[in-house]
Amino acid sequence: MISIVANHWQDLLYGLGQTLLCSILALFFSLIIGSLFAIFEVVPNKFLRIIARVYIEIFRNIPLLVITMFFYVVVPMFFVKVNGFTAGTIGLTIYTSAFIAETVRSGIQSVDPGQMEGARANGMTFSQAMRYVVLPQAFKIVIPPLGNQFINLVKNSSVLAFVAGFDLMYQGNTIASTTFDTLNSYFVVGILYLVITMPLSYYMRYLEKRLD
Amino acid sequence: MQNFINAYSWVNIHYLLEGLWITLEVSAVSIVFSYILGAILGLIRYINVKYLSAIVGFVIDLIRNLPLLLIIFFTYFGLPNIGIRLNPIWSSILAMTIFESAMLAEIIRSGIGAVDPGQMEGARANGLTYWQAMWHIVLPQAQKxxxxxxxxxxxxxxxDTSLATIIVLPDLMYHAQIIYGQNSNYILPMFVALAVMYFVVCYMLSILSHYLEKRLA
Amino acid sequence: MKKIIRYLGLLTSLCALVMILSSCGSKAATSNESVLKTAESNNTIVWGVKADTKLFGLMDVKDSKIKGFDVDMARAITKQMLGPSGKASFIQVSSQTRIPLLKNGNIDAIIATMTITPAREKAVDFSDHYFNAGQSLMVKKGSPIKNVKDLDKKGTQVLAVTGANSVANFQKVAPKAKVLELQDYAQALQALKSGQGEALTTDNGILLGMAAQNPGYQVVGGTFTKEPYGIAVNKGQKPFVNKINQALQQLRENGEYDRIVKKWFGNIAGFNYKEAEK
Structure with a gap:
């Protein structure tokens, strides 16, 4: 195990960086897209509600690997070239945004409807009330579940290994198949994943407790 | 269009359905196992047995924080070192079971925790033992x-079973890859088929969940 | 403070757990049961073969059987070793999974376009070579790339398969190019078609098989390495290796080997099967 770290620390560090970068990018974009669809779901407009519902149901029910491979293999055949890292990040963003939409929607719905009414009564438009009154409260509620989504993102980013995305899992595969020391290679990779996810998940649990 | 017609020949559809069958088989067996194991682990976590609960909790946290892909590798490549040899199907089932039961244990623990403690006290006051109260009063409510x-x-x-293609599990994803690997005109039709098949299966399950929710509520 | 102590406690126990697991992991790597004896008593040899490689081992969607040169060779060797009633059973492997599976004992032997290399010989034992391939390149027709030297530039991306030695070979001759490793040949071919890299590099036999099926692509630049394929067997199974070598020798003598090579490579344009047989 020590020899793997000693000989391949550069690859591992690079992989860790790619994993983190991809997870952060995907979190950022899926937050935007997810919140957008969450708002679509609560606005008084049937058309937007249907669009949001369809988007969420489709991408919650198709494997991440299928979405990612679609961008890696199918999209370049008809449109533009997408490299492995980008395909993985797009796949993760779309997949996660469907889950984040659900989380944010339930957050919005758990904010007392009186808040919205009160804000409207005070002369705010729907979108102003949403933006300044409801959403800030909703986000406070959904921070722990969003944190858990980020942990899922880090774990799910291992899908990059399928599309040569140079993430941690890809480096693990490469190291395992050049050193033939399969178990120890994956042990090292596992520990590196835990270094990111474990503290995060304890912190989220702490936040959850504090919110209760 | 012609590509679609050729791609959905009976031979290919049959081959895809074979893959779908493996996907369903692996999922169904893993669901049963992980539900049982998850419930047991969740209960251990909830009732707070000294040391045992802490250890179980720690192992659950470890598993929950690792990518499933890594757990698949460990069951396929690691277990034979201690004398357990599994084919891709059973390795996938085992990996899924380990990963999902850890996930479920957390859900079940917090689900039981969310039941009003008054329910338990009331049941105990009426002469039920702890386990009777748990089984007849608390668990059904938590389950709902x-x-x-x-x-x-x-x-x-x-x-997630699609991830097991990496250890050559002949599931839906793998079979689709075999087909489009041999003829790249079939790529788009195969992805459409993949999306539709996975969607139908998963969406049916989520409809079932809404139905159950209403029935039990 | 208490929290920090608890956290440290958890971390140390995690490290301890990993140490224990990894130490028992590396100990049991070579088993001492005789593969030959088990094979003889079960009258079956379990072969690891590819299912995504045209000409060598390719899944036939019609009957869910794997077909190819490697598969036919495995059958012939099994019959030669165990007698006419001997059964060959096949497990699909990828370049990434084949060595772990062999070391685990999930399969008895690998016959999956596997080149005999010094690095691999540290992990497994090889039979005599049964096929001579050489690494080459496949590109889109009309591509400016004519040989491996054209790829030795910064910014060039080349596709290969995880676990194949073509990665290391290629990096030796074209160190400036970046290699993207994919899961198997089918995926690598799709990646080439999607423009993920300028060329796909692996052994000529595999590439010619792909090019025959994909008219828009061609094999260029000849071969830049020698890739003798061998049958891999776990360490410490000398009797099994000897028996395989003996069977190979007999197959070469009785003409069966020649027949199988001609069956798969006789009509492949640009492939000198006489060279491969040497």
Whole structure:
């Protein structure tokens, strides 16, 4: 195990960086897209509600690997070239945004409807009330579940290994198949994943407790 | 269009359905196992047995924080070192079971925790033992609240079986790859088929979950 | 403070757990049961073969059987070793999974376009070579790339398969190019078609098989390495290796080997099967 770290620390560090970068990018974009669809779901407009519902149901029910491979293999055949890292990040963003939409929607719905009414009564438009009154409260509620989504993102980013995305899992595969020391290679990779996810998940649990 | 017609020949569809069958088989067996194991682990976590609960909790946290892909590698490449040899199907089932039961244990623990403690006290006051009260009063109520979360976990499980193509599990994803690997005109039709098949299976499950939720509520 | 102590406690126990697991992991790597004896008593040899490699081992969607040169060779060797009633059973492997599976004992032997290399010989034992391939390149027709030297530039991306030695070979001759490793040949071919890299590099036999099926692509630049394929067997199974070598020798003598090579490579344009047989 020590020899793997000693000989391949550069690859591992690079992989860790790619994993983190991809997870952060995907979190950022899926937050935007997810919140957008969450708002679509609560606005008084049937058309937007249907669009949001369809988007969420489709991408919650198709494997991440299928979405990612679609961008890696199918999209370049008809449109533009997408490299492995980008395909993985797009796949993760779309997949996660469907889950984040659900989380944010339930957050919005758990904010007392009186808040919205009160804000409207005070002369705010729907979108102003949403933006300044409801959403800030909703986000406070959904921070722990969003944190858990980020942990899922880090774990799910291992899908990059399928599309040569140079993430941690890809480096693990490469190291395992050049050193033939399969178990120890994956042990090292596992520990590196835990270094990111474990503290995060304890912190989220702490936040959850504090919110209760 | 011609590509689609050729791609959906009976031979190919049959081959895809074979893959779908493996996906369903692996998922169904894993769902049963992980539900049982998850419930046991969740209970151990909830009732707080000294040391045991802490250890179980720590192991659950470890598993929950690792990518499923890594757990698949460990069951396929690691276990034979201690004398357990499994084919890709059983390795996948085992990996899914380990991963999902850890996920479910957390859901079940917090589900039981969310039941009003007054229920337990009331039942005990009426002469039920702890386990009777747990089994007849607390668990059914917890279950009702947990159903949507548990079912969406099962949906994740079905989707995640696609990751096991990496250890050459002949599932839906792998079979689709074999078909489009031999003729790249079939790529788009195969992805459409993949999306539709996975969607139908998973969406049916989520409809079932809504139905159960309403029935039990 | 208490929290920090608890956290440290958890971390140390995690490290301890990993140490224990990894130490028992590396100990049991070579088993001492005789593969030959088990094979003889079960009258079956379990072969690891590819299912995504045209000409060598390719899944036939019609009957879910794997077909190819490696598969036919495995059958012939099994019959030669165990007698006419001997059964060959096949497990699909990828370049990434084949060595772990062999070391685990999930399969008895690998016959999956596997080149005999010094690095691999540290992990497994090889039979005599049964096929001579050489690494080459496949590109889109009309591509400016004519040989491996054209790829030795910064910014060039080349596709290969995880676990194949073509990665290391290629990096030796074209160190400036970046290699993207994919899961198997089918995926690598799709990646080439999607423009993920300028060329796909692996052994000529495999590439010619792909090019025959994909008219828009061609094999260029000849071969830049020698890739003798061998049958891999776990360490410490000398009797099994000897028996395989003996069977190979007999197959070469009785003409069966020649027949199988001609069956798969006789009509492949640009492939000198006489060279491969040497």
């Amino acid at each position: 609240k947990m159903i949507p979360t548990i079912v969406s976990q099962f949906i994740s499980l079905i989707k």
